[in-house]
Each structure stands twice: as C-alpha cells, then as structure tokens.
Amino acid sequence: MLRTSRVLHPITSLGPGRRLGIWLQGCTLACKGCMSLDTWDAGAGTSLSVDHLLALWEESGADGLTVSGGEPLQQAPALTEFLASLPRDGRDVLLYTGYELDELDDEQRGVLAHVDAVITGRYRAGEQPGLIWRGSANQLLVPLTPLGEERYRPFADLAGRAEVQVRVDDGLLWLVGVPPAGVLPKVERRLRDNGIVFEEAAWRP
Ligand code: SF4
Structure with a gap:
C-alpha cells in the first residue's frame, strides 16, 4: 500500500507530455x-494498493509518470514494488525528492533503480529557480537511465517555467506545477476580492 495525497491526470506542468x-x-x-x-x-x-495504482496508470494512457509528495522516498519499499511492476512501453518516470542523492539509504537508492530522472533537494524559499520544473535554484534534475538522458538532459539547465495547471476536484482546487514565490497568497487575495474564499490553503498552516 502507498499512502497517497492525490492522483491527477493529465498533468502537463511537472515533466514532458501529458502525465499521470x-x-x-x-x-x-x-x-x-x-x-x-x-x-x-x-x-x-488515502492508502492505495499497488494494483489500484497500476490500474490507474493503464487507464490513463499517460506519456509518463511523475511521482511527488510529500516525500516519496519515505515510502521506499512500497514505491519500489509499484515502480518495478509498472509497464513502461517507452514511457518515463520522473521522481521528485527533497533528499540529495548522497543522503539516500539502500532502500531509497533501490527506488531510483526504477526511475528515469530525479529532481533532488530541499525547497529553499527565496532561491528563485529560473530552471524548469524546479522550485528553488539548488534543486538538480538528474537523468538516471538512457531514456532519462534522452528525455530530460535537454531540460537539465533550461531556464523557464512550465504553466501552472488549475484543477477543481470534489470542492478542492489544485494548483499543479511550480508557481513563482509569493504568487499563491496573491491568487488567494484576488479570488477573495471576487467572492471566492478558500477555507484552507496548503501553503499556510
Ligand atoms: S517542499 Fe520540502 S517539506 Fe515540502 S513536501 Fe517537499 S520535501 Fe517535504
């Protein structure tokens, strides 16, 4: 079982193509x-079984999979089981982790054996990224496989920002992607001015 915050498809702001x-x-x-x-x-x-997640992957027809969190590598055994079973057919796996590669234990390195590219490092507020798909400038995009090299190397040092997606699901509004620092409270204020009030927001305690 994997303890899961959410599953969304398609996402286009955290990796290339239309992804799960x-x-x-x-x-x-x-x-x-x-x-x-x-x-x-x-x-x-929610706890989701590996079989359930595999079914979502097959149904999605996605171009690739992005795993984020939370901290995915804090569920290393179950995540390894899921990724090792994942049918690929040329589709890639991108994983976000707050760890640096040299902090990982053997189980966490075992997850990366099934990942094509990883984005590493803690989020550091105030270090504006400039680089695509990353939240702060210290975060590295590291290809790990030949497919990862082909698909992600061109983006490793690419400046720019993917558009942030907005999804509404079960009364929840999801902003998917890497918004510029300080933008989320501004969005909240602007919506409040137009009569839309967030009861809670994930960026404030
Ligand atoms: S930004 Fe840091 S604290 Fe937040 S989920 Fe990622 S690793 Fe955890």
Whole structure:
C-alpha cells in the first residue's frame, strides 16, 4: 500500500507530455516555505494498493509518470514494488525528492533503480529557480537511465517555467506545477476580492 495525497491526470506542468501525477503522503523534511503542508502528515491521505495504482496508470494512457509528495522516498519499499511492476512501453518516470542523492539509504537508492530522472533537494524559499520544473535554484534534475538522458538532459539547465495547471476536484482546487514565490497568497487575495474564499490553503498552516 502507498499512502497517497492525490492522483491527477493529465498533468502537463511537472515533466514532458501529458502525465499521470501521484503525490505521496507524508514528509518529515519540513522545508521552510513548503507549499504542500497538507502532505506532511503521514497519517493523512488515502492508502492505495499497488494494483489500484497500476490500474490507474493503464487507464490513463499517460506519456509518463511523475511521482511527488510529500516525500516519496519515505515510502521506499512500497514505491519500489509499484515502480518495478509498472509497464513502461517507452514511457518515463520522473521522481521528485527533497533528499540529495548522497543522503539516500539502500532502500531509497533501490527506488531510483526504477526511475528515469530525479529532481533532488530541499525547497529553499527565496532561491528563485529560473530552471524548469524546479522550485528553488539548488534543486538538480538528474537523468538516471538512457531514456532519462534522452528525455530530460535537454531540460537539465533550461531556464523557464512550465504553466501552472488549475484543477477543481470534489470542492478542492489544485494548483499543479511550480508557481513563482509569493504568487499563491496573491491568487488567494484576488479570488477573495471576487467572492471566492478558500477555507484552507496548503501553503499556510
Ligand atoms: S517542499 Fe517537499 S520535501 Fe520540502 S517539506 Fe515540502 S513536501 Fe517535504
């Protein structure tokens, strides 16, 4: 089972193409300025079986899979089981982690054996990224396989910002992607001025 915050498809703002996005629940890294405080509590979210996630992958017809969180590598054994079973057919897996590669233990390195590219490092508020798909300038995009080299190397040092997607699901509004620092409170204020009030927001405690 994988403790999961949400699964969305298609996402186009965290990796190339139209992707299946899986956000895993639970993170102890506590980056200051994290915009996903709702994913910290390892007891929140929903437990989904590997078989259920595999079915979602097959149904989606996605071009690739993006795994984020929360901290995916804090569920390393179940995540390895899922990724090792994933039919690929040329489709890639991109994984976000707040860890640096040299911090990983053997189980966490085992996850990366099934990943084509990884984005590493804590989010550091105030270090504006400039580089695509990353939240702060310290975060690295590292290809790990030949497919990862082919698909991600051209983006490793590419400046720019993918558009942030807006999804509405079950009364929840999801902003998917890497918004510029300070934009989320501005969006909230602007919507409030137009009569739309957020009861809660993942970027404030
Ligand atoms: S930015 Fe990512 S790694 Fe850092 S606290 Fe938030 S969810 Fe955890």
